[in-house]
Amino acid sequence: MNLLECKNLTKIYGKTCAIDNINLEIPKGRIIGVFGINGAGKSTFFKLINQLLIPTEGEILFKGEKLGIKSKERIAYLPERSYLNNSKRIKDVLKYFDDFYDNFNLKKAYKLLDELKLDSNMQLYKMSKGMLTKFNLILVISRDADLYILDEPLDGVDPSTRDYIIEKILSNVKNKSSMLISTHMISDIEKILDDVIFLDRGRIVLSSPREELVKKEKSSVDEIFRRMFRC
Secondary structure (H helix, E strand, O other): OEEEEOOOOOEEEEOOEEEEEEEEEOOOOOOEEOOOOOOOOOHHHHHHHOOOOOOOOEEEOOOOOOOOOOHHHHHEEEEEOOOOOOOOOOHHHHHHHHHOOOEEEEHHHHHHHOOOOOOOEEHHHOOOOOHHHHHHHHHHHOOOOOOEEOOOOOOOHHHHHHHHHHHHHHHHHOOOOOOEEEOOOHHHHHOOOEEEEEEEOEEEEEEEEEEHHHHHOOOOOOHHHHHOOOO
């Protein structure tokens, strides 16, 4: 059984078709890059999986069942923009997550805080964009989930921190779990990807195992993306 399956998934805003008849199967144990230019539908696609939006047509199945309470418990989502209350301290947010999610590992979260040199007493409004990105990532990968969805996980962080984040992404995906990643920094993460998806105007225009694609095109994923979407 696939971990996630999209059947004729469509999302329309007014006259705009943000997601256009997507059919996709995501097995367990895969790291999948979802790439596209701004407005391609990546964030809308992720929000549909996380039940933040309702499909206009089609459906999404998680472990063979329609999305619901069970899938919310087993899908961990890092949105492009932080949704946290800026007046809270880091330790307050950690406590909330520990109380709210049965699969949240508080000990792991504090270990990651220490590794990324984040003070648990710091209020969120005092944090830089890069610091918030780090903290939001900690919240996601401290959960024992089946599917991790990361929307721009490298946004605003320095190169050395990017390497650390990529290492943690790799160590967090086990045989039972998979991960969807969207980023404009394709060259930084492409070597850890198992599969690649290109979105354009809400449609999947390319879907391939990374190694097969790179071998066929004799180019990196980043170079292939730049060629396909050259202005």
